[in-house]
Amino acid sequence: MELLERFAAGDPDAFEALFRQHQREVYAWIVRIVRDSGAAEDLTVETFWRIYRARDRFDPTGNFRAWARRIATNAALDHLKRVRPEIALVDDFPSPAKGDPAISSELRRHIKNAFLTLPAKYRLIVTLALIEEQPYNEIAEAAGISVALVKVRIFRAVRMLRKKLNFVRLEAASNEQSRKR
Amino acid sequence: MNNHENDKELQRLLKQALPGAQDMELRRDLWPQMLRRLDDAHTHRLHIPWFDWVLAAGTVAALLIFPGAIPALLYHL
Numbered sequence: 001m002e003l004l005e006r007f008a009a010g011d012p013d014a015f016e017a018l019f020r021q022h023q024r025e026v027y028a029w030i031v032r033i034v035r036d037s038g039a040a041e042d043l044t045v046e047t048f049w050r051i052y053r054a055r056d057r058f059d060p061t062g063n064f065r066a067w068a069r070r071i072a073t074n075a076a077l078d079h080l081k082r083v084r085p086e087i088a089l090v091d092d093f094p095s096p097a098k099g100d101p102a103i104s105s106e107l108r109r110h111i112k113n114a115f116l117t118l119p120a121k122y123r124l125i126v127t128l129a130l131i132e133e134q135p136y137n138e139i140a141e142a143a144g145i146s147v148a149l150v151k152v153r154i155f156r157a158v159r160m161l162r163k164k165l166n167f168v169r170l171e172a173a174s175n176e177q178s179r180k181r
Numbered sequence: 182m183n184n185h186e187n188d189k190e191l192q193r194l195l196k197q198a199l200p201g202a203q204d205m206e207l208r209r210d211l212w213p214q215m216l217r218r219l220d221d222a223h224t225h226r227l228h229i230p231w232f233d234w235v236l237a238a239g240t241v242a243a244l245l246i247f248p249g250a251i252p253a254l255l256y257h258l
Binding site: 037109112126 | 187188192200204207210
């Protein structure tokens with residue numbers, strides 16, 4: 001019997017083999033979304049727990065990787081909804097050294113705050129599409145929505161961010177102009 | 182600036198303010214943690230708190246001592 005068939009039949013060894021094969025990939029996907037390595041580890045375990053409970057519903061001829069990624073995305077989205085925005089972005093990943101010095105820490109804070117006020121489903125899409133630059137079809141598959149809906153959510157999120165950041169960007173532009181003079 | 186340029190600028194600002202995940206490497210094997218989770222789930226499924234046992238025993242004892250209370254209990258259930 002194939003590994004996936006054994007897993008669907010409830011074989012614990014098959015589950016362990018699949019866990020070991022996919023844990024790194026699932027973790028890497030989740031950490032992209034939640035940006036906190038500790039939370040990503042817990043959510044990886046949570047994802048495989050959900051996978052284990054749903055094994056009866058898994059079609060062994062299907063794509064385990066895509067299925068796992070979708071469950072991981074749901075687990076990460078639940079986390080984004082649950083965790084208060086103030087602590088959602090623990091700076092686990094420090095600002096890159098190559099960061100644009102023209103962007104002040106104040107502006108960075110404004111952008112972070114604007115981003116954090118977005119609803120979780122928009123933060124998920126913005127993170128994957130605009131920050132991590134993942135292909136739309138992969139995001140759609142992982143989130144269980146259509147590519148068209150991914151585009152709609154990006155459009156709405158950008159509109160919300162633009163509205164929130166309008167004054168900040170004007171301020172940044174005037175600062176930049178005064179620096180050039 | 183047109184909308185497309187605006188969007189590109191916003192994306193650039195976002196990437197500056199919220200740098201992408203740089204360290205995506207899992208540093209340890211999570212299988213032991215997974216095993217604990219599975220064990221906990223199995224333990225919790227079988228575990229019945231002592232208070233529930235006491236409550237059940239008390240109810241049975243009361244019904245044995247006062248069998249006349251059975252119809253009243255059934256009526257209220």
